[in-house]
Structure formats: C-alpha cells, structure tokens
Amino acid sequence: VDMGGGTHPSVCLWFTQDPSDGTIYVYNEFDTKDVTSEFVEGTKMVAGLERYNMGFGDPAMFHSKHDHIYDESPAQMFSRAGLYLTPAHNAREIGWRNLKTWLHWKAGQEPRLKILRRCRNLTETIAIQQYVPGKYDLDTDGQDDFVDALRYGTVHVEVGYIYNTEGRKE
Secondary structure (H helix, E strand, O other), X not given: OEOOEOOEOEEEEEEEEOOOOOOEEEEEEEEEOOOHHHXXXXXXXXXXXXXXXXXXXXXXXXXXXXXXXXXXXXXXXXXXXXXXXXXXXXXXXXXXXXXXHHHOOOOOOOOOEEEOOOOHHHHHHHOOOXXXXXXXXXXXXXXXXXXXXXXXXXXXXXXXXXXXXXOOEO
C-alpha cells in the first residue's frame, strides 16, 4: 500500500508467489484520490474474502498526522477494517535496485515478476518513471505511487528464492 495525497493517488496492489518457481504475480490493483477512510473501505471491498499472509504499507502510514490522542493513523484504520499491514522497508535505493532485478529477464527465460493486464495503472506508470539526475532514486514529483507500492511488495522477497507455503525459503 502506498498512501497518496493531493494529486497523487493512494494505491493498493495484490501479489501472489508461485511456490514452484518463485515467480511473483501482481494480479489486482485499487487506487483512489479520495480520503483515507474511503481508500480503506475500497481496498476492503476489492479484497473481498481473500486471506493474506502479509501486507506492507508505506512507513509514513503508521503515524498520525495530528496531535490528538484519538486520531488514527492510516495503518490503524486498515487494522480496524481487518486489513493488517507491516511497515515496508523504505530504503529507496535498495528498493529500486531490487525492483529492477525483479523486472529484468533474459531472452529465452520467463520473467520472475509478472503483472496481469487488469493492473493497467501500474503498467502505464512503470513506463513513464524518471530517475533524479545524479541519484539512484525516482523523481517523486511524477506519478510514482503505483511503482512505490510495487517496490514495497517486492523488496521483502529475495529474487531467486522460492518460498514454501509456510513462508520459509527453500
């Protein structure tokens, strides 16, 4: 999950990993520029009755933006809706290097990261990403929200390892 704001949408992507070969499939997406409560409800509606082993969110989601004791952070709102998130590893350079490794494949080999056609906004925004000159980081003024959510999901899975049904490396 990547939280947006202003002209940036809030984004949730759904992933699964094939235990036979470690391939990650991004199979669904939901985004909105609406308020956080509507994003949480929309995400819950799209998730339906699916059960998840893990979920990762932008670390900024775990802090309230207000000073009142009763204000909830976005992560608390997700938890209250039954959608539990862990703060994603947010070292941007490591995350982009890892994501590029997932996206890389050689002729004659199957990609290790596959994005289903229904994830149109993700596939459209991958192609328009720009690096900041002199840095190994993306320009955050652009529409990086979908690829940030993709980075949060892939950075927690080592490329080349297959995970069994208990979540352990094989």
